[in-house]
Amino acid sequence: MSKWFNRHLNQLMYISGALISIGIVAGILGYSEITNITFIVATIAAIGPIINKAWMALTMKSFSIELLITIAVIGAMFIQEYTEAAIVTFLFLFGAYLEKRTLNKTRSSIQSLVDMAPATAIVIRDGEEMELDVDEVEAGDHVIVRPGGKVPVDGIILSGQAHINEAAITGESNLRFKAEDAEVFSGSVLDSGYIELTATKVGEDTTFSKIIELVEEAQEKKSSTEKFLNTFAQYYTPAIVVLAIVVYFLTRNLHLAITFLVIACPGALIIGAPVAYVAGIGNGAKNGALIKGGEVIDNFAKVDTVIFDKTGTLTEGSPTVTDITIFDDTDEENFLRQVANVEMVSEHHLGQTIVKEAKSKSIAVDKSTVEDAEAIKGKGVSGIFEGAEYIIGNKKLMEDHNIEFDAETEEKYIDQQKAGNTAIFVARDNRIIGIVSIMDKIRQDVFTAIQTLRDKGVGSLVMLTGDNYHSAKKVSDILGLDGFHAELMPDDKMKYIEDEKERGRKVMMVGDGINDAPALAFADVGIAMGHGGTDIAMETADVVLMGSRMEQLAHGFTISKMTYRVMLQNTAIALLTVALLLGGVLYGYIHLASGMLIHEVSILLVILNAMRLRKIKEHVPKERKLQERYS
Incomplete structure (x- = not known):
């Protein structure tokens, strides 16, 4: 029925x-x-x-x-x-x-995401080209994507090159040029070019599928406000029935009693908060900021302290080797080969930068050639390569192993730090043989994001980093942050966040979602730079910036504050409507039909109020004084 x-x-x-x-x-x-x-x-x-x-x-x-x-x-x-x-x-x-x-x-934002999902894929199997349903593609399949086609799976390009629109993943429609060995994501569209790729993630495991799943789950998650209103309604509705009966026995007026039933319906009160959260989460997803539920929006809107990681967050996360200093007679190519092979165990930006530098000079690197390889959290790496023990990392790692610094090494280390570089020591058999200097550029969009956060009421902006003091100070000074703390371990970041929360601050942590995972989880709101959607970023953070752009952070914060405001407005509209209707009934101005009409109008009003959130777009000013200062 x-x-x-x-x-x-x-x-x-x-x-x-x-x-x-x-x-x-x-x-x-x-x-x-x-x-x-x-x-x-x-x-x-x-x-x-x-x-x-x-x-x-x-x-x-x-x-x-x-x-x-x-x-x-x-x-x-x-x-x-x-x-x-x-x-x-x-x-x-x-x-x-x-x-x-x-x-x-x-809900059109999530629907538009679903509509972007590719339906079919062109796959080569047994030397034959065939078109399959996207659910039939398996990891390892050889997939072809032609101009105008959608990438059906996550994969690595085997051959070809193309300009690709990754708006479905990152929320930005700028074309990205990708060629052999580059990673591509399901839902992306080839604007021009031709590629063949190996499928690495298929079906529900693709980044695009996870985005849709996250948004759908977020729209279903209830905030504390929604939970309270739903619980309130469970008691409120039967109470209205009882009160209507009381009204009838007191007045013997059945018409008044049933009018009371209609006008006291809590429709707008129940729907006002959920519709606001759905619209806000949908808008965020459409613009590349995945907000995981109404509770996150509430916390996000109340943030007054923002803590940034440096590498990969305030900086571009694409550092380059700027200088190599060698203190013995090892030639540069052999030195770089030794360091890069040991650094293969590292997942940190800096370690991967050294590996990338070696590969760019056609130096062969192989992780299997290193014995007892170990990544030491927040400090560096160690391992045995060609019979020698290597310890590569920051000053703390050297001190932990009682490795001494001579005057020349100390002077070079300080000079590189003052120049804004990150200096990485290379020790072989407990003796420092060189320093690799690495620099990372500040993200251009950080300036507008910081200004937006300040304009929206954030009182404290602080940077926590494991990098050296001089490099951290330079970044902090350029960005005009309220403070910074350098040479920190992950546990130190956790302690700082804990102290801020104990002071009554509402803390947001912005990191890369990899080595900052504990801090992201501990903060009131954890924001991960998605880097195209890493699994740990998806799982740990409360908000994932799929385009890894700070402008998406600013938009997410703006939409959260507006969503929270709309939710409060809708609740006020609902309560005011009920109060006016009750007054109208008591004084004889409201009857059954007119009460029903006003009740329905109030519901539509809260929905239309929430729909305003759909039209809010990411605003990026063309000029900022801070950007001019940076340039």
Whole structure:
């Protein structure tokens, strides 16, 4: 029966509306009997779906709005108020129809993501080219993507090159040039070019599928506000029934009692918060900021302290080797070969930079040639290569192993730090043989993001980094941060966040989602630079910036504050509507039909208020004084 009502809901609404129109015309012409008959039939046509939903709620031991309407309409029919019974049922169905349409629009952001999903893939198997459903593609398959086609899976380019639009992943439509060995993501579109790739992640494991899953889960997660309102409604609705009975026994006025039932319906109160969160989360996802639920939005909106990691967050995360200093007679090529092979064990940006530098000079590196390789968290790496023990990392790592510094080494180390470089020591058999200097550029979009955070009320902006003091100070000074702490271990970052939270601060941590994972999880709001969607970023952070752009952070913060404000506005609208309706009933200004109309208008009003969030776009000013200072 429920399926039948769902399929024919609109038809029943149209029939009810048509019969009411006929009844009104008949009444004007003086045919009162026809008027009563058409209103009764109109009520019967419209009441079916309402009774069905009320019954379903009762079977689950829940009092619903539909139950209040059902009781009120039956009461109206009993006292022969056929006009009001017909109008109330019609308005309820019409309101539900409008709610469904407008709610669908608030969910359009997630629908647009789903629509971007590729349906088929061209795969080469056994030397033959074939078109398969995307769910049939397996990891390791050889996939072809032609101009205008969608990349169906995550993979690595085997051959070819193309300009690719990754808007489905990053939220930005700028074309990216990719060639052999580059990583591509499902849902991306080839604007021009041709590529062949090896599938690495397929089906539900692709980055694009995970994005859709995250957004869908986020829209279902309830904030503490929503949970409170839902709990409130569970007690509020039956209380209204009891109060209506009390009103009847006190006044002996059945019409007043059933009017009380209708106008006290908490429809706008129940729907006001969820529709705001759905619209806000959808907007964030569309612009590359994945916000994981209403609770995150509430916390995000209240942030007053922002803590940044440096490498890969405030800087581009694409550092380059700027200088190599060698203190013995090892030639540079052999020195770089030794260091790069040991650094193969590292997942940190700096270690990978050295490996990349070696490869760019056609120096062979092989992780398997290193014995006892170990990545030492927050300090560096160690391992045995060609019979010699290597320790490569920061000054703390050298001190931990009691490796001494001579005057020349100390002087070179300080000079490189003051120049803004990160100096990495290379020790062989407990003696420092060289220093590799690495520099990373500050992200250009950091300036606008910092200014937006300040404009939106963030009081403290601090950088925590494991990098050296001089390099950290230079970045902090350029960006105009409120403070910085250098040469920190991951545990030190956790301790700093804990201290800030104990002071009553609402702390947001922004990191790369890899070595900052503990701090991201511990902060009130953890923001991960997605780097195209790393698994650890997806799992650990409360918000993932899929384009790894700081402008997405600024947009996410803006949309969260606006969503929270809209949620409060909707709650106020709902409570004010109920208060005005109750006052109107007590003074005789509001009756059954007009009360129902105002109730439905209030629901539409909170939905339309939330829909404003869909139109908020990422705003990036063309010029900033800080950017001019940087340039």
